[in-house]
Amino acid sequence: MSKIKIIFVCLGNYCRSPMAEAIFKELARSENILDHFDVTSKGTKNWDIGLRPDPRTQRILKKHNYPLDETKRAEKITPQEIQTADYLIAMSERVANELQSPENAQLLMSYVADAPSLDIPDPYPTDTFPEAFKMIEKGVNAFYKAIKQAYSLK
Secondary structure: OOOEEEEEEEOOOOOHHHHHHHHHHHHHHHOOOHHHEEEEEEEOOOOOOOOOOOHHHHHHHHHOOOOOOOOOOOOEOOHHHHHHOOEEEEOOHHHHHHOOOOOOEEEHHHHOOOOOOOOOOOOOOOOOHHHHHHHHHHHHHHHHHHHHHHOOOO
16 A cells, blocks of 8 residues: 555644644554655745744644654645645645645544634734644544544554
8 A cells, every 4th residue: 555645734834734744643653553654744835944843833742742853844835746645634724725725635624523613723923822733633633533544544
């Protein structure tokens, strides 16, 4: 079986999508199924290319025991990645629209049955990292469960 290619996408790949990537990888690592996935995160904008994720993102991940890859740097998604990913998991409708809504693009919060909103607000300008983290963690857990079920992974 070839690896399932998942790209979590936000605007700058600086706050939300690196959180989602780290959470998903840790869930899969803890169940010894990470080798079934090719998981990364990207942004639709070139704002933060080359930078480490926001220090607030790094702190909240560490606080909740989700390791962040030391080599993680912000990257902009390419047209080829948009076409070849099995799953493009967008943090907001704006991001999904910027991906030009290919069939493989979905909102992370669409996996959460009781989600009050499908948009995860960008925590950068409002310093709402704990709120964004809670939504992302809930969304990633629901997405992870759905992926495991869809591919019969134990």
